Amino acid sequence: MDGSKIVAMDDAGAVDQEIDGGEFACPAFIDSHVHFLLGGRALAHAHLAGVSSREEFERVIRAKHEALPDNVWLEASGWDQGNWQKNSKPNASMHTQDHALKNSGHGMPDQTWLATCGNRPAIAWRMDQHVCVVNRAALNIIAQRHDLSRDPVGGTIARDAAGNPTGLLLEQAAWTLAIPCVPEPNSQALRAMAHAAARHLHAHGIATVGSMEYARDIIATLSPLRHELNIRILATILDRQWPIDWSLGECVAADDALRIIGFKSFIDGTLGSRTARMLEPYCDAPESLGMFVELAESGKLSDWLREGLSRGWSMSMHAIGDAALRAALNAADAAEKSGVRARESLRIEHGQTAHPIDIARCEDRWLSMQPLHKYFDAGPALPRLGAARMDRFFCFKQFHEAGARLAFGSDWPIVEPDCLQAMQTAIAGATAAGAVTEHRSSLDAEIALQAFTNQAAKCLRVGDRCGTLKVGLAADIVSLDRDPLTNDWSNHKPNIRFTCVAGERIHAPG
Ligand SMILES: [Zn+2]
Structure with missing residues (x-):
């Protein structure tokens, strides 16, 4: 050589x-x-890959929240609802809801899974990066820029029975509504x-x-x-x-x-x-x-x-x-x-x-x-x-x-x-x-x-x-x-x- x-x-x-x-x-x-x-950035995220229960999800989020300085977003990635669904038996009502990703059933996380972050905005990506869940603080920030009463083209805002966003955002709702609200790391970072x-x-x-x-x-x-x-x-x-x-x-x-x-x-x-x-x-x-x-x-x-x-x-x-x-x-x-x-x-x-x-x-x-x-x-x-x-x-x-x-x-x-x-x-x-x-x-x-x-x-x-x-x-x-x-x-x-x-x-x- x-x-x-x-x-x-x-x-x-x-x-x-x-x-x-x-x-x-x-x-x-x-x-x-x-x-x-994105890979370099994910190395700094809270890691939810392999997490197999809501308790474990919340534990990882809490540890990251406690380690972060105030006034920054908490970013996490890697969750897969299949990992905790296989531990819980599906029931009939879940099955009938299952078809619609629009509702928050079937074991997808919602904003309450990130409640430990309090007023800190938090976002946790599904392993495929096509779906994310955000907490109440993040939803409030997104709502200042976007009308959350309508789904964006090619995306879905998951809603509860009363029609309120659960915090789960799919496809274009994740990419065009949530991503622009997450502050970019500075150039040094x-x-x-x-x-x-x-x-x-x-x-x-x-x-x-x-x-x-x-x-x-x-x-x-x-x-x-x-x-x-x-x-x-x-x-x-x-x-x-x-x-x-x-x-x-x-x-x-x-x-x-x-x-x-x-x-x-x-x-x-x-x-x-x-x-x-x-x-x-x-x-x-x-x-x-x-x-x-x-x-x-x-x-x-x-x-x-x-x-x-x-x-x-x-x-x-x-x-x-x-x-x-x-x-x-x-x-x-x-x-x-x-x-x-x-x-x-x-x-x-x-x-x-x-x-x-x-x-x-x-x-x-x-x-x-x-x-x-x-x-x-x-x-x-x-x-x-x-x-x-x-x-x-x-x-x-x-x-x-x-x-x-x-x-x-x-x-x-x-x-x-x-x-x-x-x-x-x-x-x-x-x-x-x-x-x-x-x-x-x-x-x-x-x-x-x-x-x-x-x-x-x-x-x-x-x-x-x-x-x-x-x-x-x-x-x-x-x-x-x-x-x-x-x-x-x-x-x-x-x-x-x-x-x-x-x-x-x-x-x-x-
Ligand atoms: Zn890719």
């Missing part, structure tokens, strides 16, 4: 390589889908969060990320820090006011450390919140198909896609439900009919459920998938989809066999950017429930590793810079204690020995 690039190798082109006794060098992992700054995010990713063997970011954050925080973070960031712009200001894609200069590659749009929500748009109703909410949101709801998705592609951007579409995937493919077909090339420049994000007809339509298209979402969602997905539809859930292998191009990521901070645990799920089918689900959708180790290295690099348009151990490419390396290609993934996963970025050891555990 000459510092930043690989200058010589005994086995050029390898995906992984044994360097000495039991140590394996792979290209450093590439996480195709993170929220880098944001810089510290960006550094923390980079260190966290290095610890997981990651040297390159595809990151979903707002233009203002790229300009104010990421661009000034680009040569300090030791991480290559390929940013996708989240700003999505229609009509799109395409010049945002050029809001900062591009170099090897930071480059804006495209724009993102949301087609639907999530399975956990039953807002993912399905072809057939939810089994546990028989009158609901979920929802289309934003440009998919307003009918502007194809225009957005065609315009972005024709300008040369890599266009990313969030599609979790099988109907959302179909809408993404229909928009892609429409764009291609109008003459723009969509094959290499279109990323379907998530693809968590897919009808077989649509899987076949994915040939040559990028599927940017997050195996750890399967790990955590397999349990909750079963009542949503029903056993008969589970063969549409996380079809890694079926996509691969249909000729789709797979790039893997985490969606951090939704889940940890743990590429090895993600590979274990993709290869061995492991899920949080412990059971091996849908083994027929599992991948060979080599395909899974490529989805986190050279394929991810191509998806993010940096295949000529990183993602392969090859002379002339970046000396970004992760050293593992086992060969990932021969490892018995059903029993254990390799451990990271160290992470090397541009030829320098950045992270060594312990």
Whole structure:
């Protein structure tokens, strides 16, 4: 290595390589889908991941509240109502309420769960970041800016029997009403969060990320820090006011450390919140198909896609439900009919459920998938989809066999950017429930590793810079204690020995 690039190798082109006794060098992992700054910010939140009861939820909130200075918001994230619902038996009245996310039944938290914060405004995000609960103090602040008697387009304000907001806000109600009211950390705090995010990713063997970011954050925080973070960031712009200001894609200069590659749009929500748009109703909410949101709801998705592609951007579409995937493919077909090339420049994000007809339509298209979402969602997905539809859930292998191009990521901070645990799920089918689900959708180790290295690099348009151990490419390396290609993934996963970025050891555990 000459510092930043690989200058010589005994086995050029390898995906992984044994360097000495039991140590394996792979290209450093590439996480195709993170929220880098949000991740850095979430590292400072109260952590509600894995919390399995209201008491535990309140205990975490109280501890954070007591540790915070006065006059700042309490921010928390990671809760999942499935974790406490499985501990309480559903009853008939709950079931009849269940279909409507508009009411506060079925175990979703409300403002009283945050009562310990008193007059301190508090917001706690569900693990998918599509739903949040705020306390009374925060609701009062939001009500000063917005009329809470009506739901915003594409969002829901949950209400009690008397019609008053419970504090639970879904989709656009969370994003457009609550988020703008939460004070931004100052620039010094944001810089510290960006550094923390980079260190966290290095610890997981990651040297390159595809990151979903707002233009203002790229300009104010990421661009000034680009040569300090030791991480290559390929940013996708989240700003999505229609009509799109395409010049945002050029809001900062591009170099090897930071480059804006495209724009993102949301087609639907999530399975956990039953807002993912399905072809057939939810089994546990028989009158609901979920929802289309934003440009998919307003009918502007194809225009957005065609315009972005024709300008040369890599266009990313969030599609979790099988109907959302179909809408993404229909928009892609429409764009291609109008003459723009969509094959290499279109990323379907998530693809968590897919009808077989649509899987076949994915040939040559990028599927940017997050195996750890399967790990955590397999349990909750079963009542949503029903056993008969589970063969549409996380079809890694079926996509691969249909000729789709797979790039893997985490969606951090939704889940940890743990590429090895993600590979274990993709290869061995492991899920949080412990059971091996849908083994027929599992991948060979080599395909899974490529989805986190050279394929991810191509998806993010940096295949000529990183993602392969090859002379002339970046000396970004992760050293593992086992060969990932021969490892018995059903029993254990390799451990990271160290992470090397541009030829320098950045992270060594312990
Ligand atoms: Zn995401």
